Amino acid sequence: MRTAANITLKQSTSLIFLGTVALFLFGLSYFPYTVETWYSTLWYPKLGQIMRQITAKIPFSLGDIxxxxxxxxxxxxxxxxxxxxxxxxxxxxxxxxxxxxIITFSLKLYICFKLLWGLNYNREGIAYQL
Incomplete structure (x- = not known):
């Protein structure tokens, strides 16, 4: 069984890195123009294309898996x-x-959610797109 003394420098660094990335993504959500131009037009279309290619071959959702x-x-x-x-x-x-x-798992889950879908909630909105 691991103990507090066994939490290494590598694990501490990993925790700090995950926390920094999570804070960056959280802060990014306060800048909808940046989310719209960077995430929604550059990153997400490519990600969506990859996900559509994968799910076209299977009869169920990746979310279900x-x-x-x-x-x-x-x-x-x-x-x-x-x-x-x-x-x-x-x-x-x-x-x-x-x-x-628990903290590292939660941070990883938050980062994955924000990058795979969550930043879409922080876009400019339909008025900007029209």
């Missing part, structure tokens, strides 16, 4: 996390390591 994989991942890791903690009687190090894992 993502939800199933996310559910399996969460169930397996929550059960594993509880078993490891119960064996050690839930020490402080266990909570620290668990908090680290």
């Amino acid at each position: 993502g939800y199933v994989l996310l559910a399996i991942y969460l169930i397996v890791n929550v059960v594993r996390f509880i078993i490891q903690g119960a064996g050690a009687r839930f020490p402080l190090d266990w909570w620290t390591w668990g908090g680290y894992k």
